[in-house]
Amino acid sequence: xxxxxxxxxxxxxxxxxxxxxxxxxxxxxxxxxxxxxxxxxxxxxxxxxxxxxxxxxxxxxxxxxxxxxxxxxxxxxxxxxxxxxxxxxxxxxxxxxxxxxxxxxxxxxxxxxxxxxxxxxxxxxxxxxxxxxxxxxxxxxxxxxxxxxxxxxxxxxxxxxxxxxxxxxxxxxxxxxxxxxxxxxxxxxxxxxxxxxxxxxxxxxxxxxxxxxxxxxxxxxxxxxxxxxxxxxxxxxxxxxxxxxxxxxxxxxxxxxxxxxxxxxxxxxxxxxxxxxxxxxxxxxxxxxxxxxxxxxxxxxxxxxxxxxxxxxxxxxxxxxxxxxxxxxxxxxxxxxxxxxxx
Ligand code: P6P
Numbered sequence: 001x002x003x004x005x006x007x008x009x010x011x012x013x014x015x016x017x018x019x020x021x022x023x024x025x026x027x028x029x030x031x032x033x034x035x036x037x038x039x040x041x042x043x044x045x046x047x048x049x050x051x052x053x054x055x056x057x058x059x060x061x062x063x064x065x066x067x068x069x070x071x072x073x074x075x076x077x078x079x080x081x082x083x084x085x086x087x088x089x090x091x092x093x094x095x096x097x098x099x100x101x102x103x104x105x106x107x108x109x110x111x112x113x114x115x116x117x118x119x120x121x122x123x124x125x126x127x128x129x130x131x132x133x134x135x136x137x138x139x140x141x142x143x144x145x146x147x148x149x150x151x152x153x154x155x156x157x158x159x160x161x162x163x164x165x166x167x168x169x170x171x172x173x174x175x176x177x178x179x180x181x182x183x184x185x186x187x188x189x190x191x192x193x194x195x196x197x198x199x200x201x202x203x204x205x206x207x208x209x210x211x212x213x214x215x216x217x218x219x220x221x222x223x224x225x226x227x228x229x230x231x232x233x234x235x236x237x238x239x240x241x242x243x244x245x246x247x248x249x250x251x252x253x254x255x256x257x258x259x260x261x262x263x264x265x266x267x268x269x270x271x272x273x274x275x276x277x278x279x280x281x282x283x284x285x286x287x288x289x290x291x292x293x294x295x296x297x298x299x300x301x302x303x304x305x306x307x308x309x310x311x312x313x314x315x316x317x318x319x320x321x322x323x324x325x326x327x328x329x330x331x332x333x334x335x336x337x338x339x340x341x342x343x
Contacts, residue, residue, distance in 0.1 A: 024133065059091075096312065170182065
């Protein structure tokens with residue numbers, strides 16, 4: 001593949017159609033540059049003093065790692081001044097962040113998880129950054145954006161992407177016209193196009209789920225997994241493999257490239273909670289990417305991208321991956337209120 005930089009790719013995409021406005025192109029370039037800075041910071045590890053926790057909790061009630069807060073600040077500072085955003089929101093911030101009046105406001109909203117899987121940081125395992133782009137409301141230039149302006153279904157995303165900080169640093173993007181992958185060339189500090197129109201392979205028999213929650217799942221989920229654990233002697237007639245990295249974005253990146261299915265279903269540990277993962281900045285952006293790569297993304301009952309959020313930090317049950325495997329999951333049935341929850 002000829003060596004095409006992210007900037008050249010974005011300019012070519014902008015010429016080809018209306019999917020990429022000048023402001024959206026700038027937004028993507030700014031976020032990609034911030035992900036590059038995060039990658040370099042992660043790579044320093046203990047040498048950069050970025051390991052460990054701050055002893056504070058985020059709005060999720062989770063202990064904040066130093067890198068959670070640092071990465072959030074990198075993305076915030078990178079995006080405030082460019083004039084492409086009207087506001088932004090983050091897993092690490094309780095409420096939305098308005099663009100300061102000293103900067104011009106743009107036509108987009110950015111919502112992100114600065115470091116997904118942050119418990120992996122201190123043990124040198126893959127983590128990632130996930131982001132979702134929505135259109136700002138009409139009149140955002142004349143009034144302050146409000147939290148409810150972010151509460152759009154995932155089908156309204158105009159772009160989504162993630163970076164995975166692993167053996168390589170990868171960036172995966174979609175603007176609704178296919179999925180494209182880039183690899184960070186650390187020698188020159190630029191993103192290089194390495195994958196065009198990624199399509200999830202079918203027929204891969206790998207599932208990603210946290211098996212320690214088995215006793216808390218509803219019967220449909222238990223049966224779906226038990227049938228796969230039974231292997232070739234069981235009803236599926238073939239052996240399966242399991243992976244669980246503790247970072248959704250790393251699991252999804254694997255599924256995007258070699259197939260399989262990712263599940264974080266509702267479980268009875270916290271019955272009032274629809275799921276563990278967050279809708280706006282995990283399930284929606286990754287769900288759009290999975291669908292654009294030919295896969296399927298549901299909460300167990302309905303398409304994730306159809307869910308209208310009630311709050312910025314809504315949680316949701318997640319089943320996403322290769323279409324054939326998600327359809328196999330759906331054949332086990334489901335209930336009205338989500339992932340087969342038995343009321
Ligand atoms: P558990 C990371 O905290 C995360 O939000 C996802 O990235 C990951 O897939 C999941 O939670 C891991 O959850 O319960 O296995 O620790």
